[in-house]
Amino acid sequence: MAAERRGPRLLIVPAADRCVSWALRAANGRPLGMGVRTYRSEAELAEAVRELIIERAALRCSLGQSEGRQWVWSAYLPVRSTRRAASEPSPVARSARGYLRRDQCQAGVEGFLAGLQFVGQELRRGGHWPL
Template identity: 60%
Template sequence: MSGPRLVPVRGADGRAGWSLVAANGRRLATAVRGYRSEPELASGVAELLAERAALRFVLSQSEDRQWTWTAYLPARSTRAGAAGGEAVARSARGYLRRDQCRQSVTGFLQGVEHVRRMWRTSGNPW
């Protein structure tokens, strides 16, 4: 079955991360944080998949006028500064128009849902 998939990646600092890749090979999103180990990465992916409906998306425009989005998990704490939650994913590229960026959010959520179904079936997000 083809469709979006998670691809593990290694950062320059040696930390593990992921990219969400469409069936055509184009990257849709990347992890914001790096994980110290494969089990920590798997735990982070599991949390993303479990909390997908509660993600909050922030669209922003960079200095070069490209629109991007960042996905945040719900806040787990009532401490000061925790209101925004934890950034977990960002768009893999910039978009010329805000509506294209919003469509990318929809594509990301559809991809995450596909990965969740595949993980439930196979027991492996990769």
């Protein structure tokens, strides 16, 4: 029997109005990031997560301070439409918590990206979609 690999995992998170979202957790349960959007079904959620994992190299992350003066990050995929209304990118993921210092927030971004990388590698090894 092969040993089970431990590492980051994606979880389905219930949201309002019978919708669902996702969260990325480290092997020790520490939150690495979470989805911004909610989805009407697990199938819709799985498709969005597939896109995120496949397109993770195109993610652009920005850091800023919240109203409570904590550092937070957001991750954006490039806009794929020529429609004028789609010119402003909207975040697909964000930090699961606030950080006291900018360098801690940057480390949080790096942990999130490494977690996505791990999930992507597991899928290439023949693993199942995490949702």
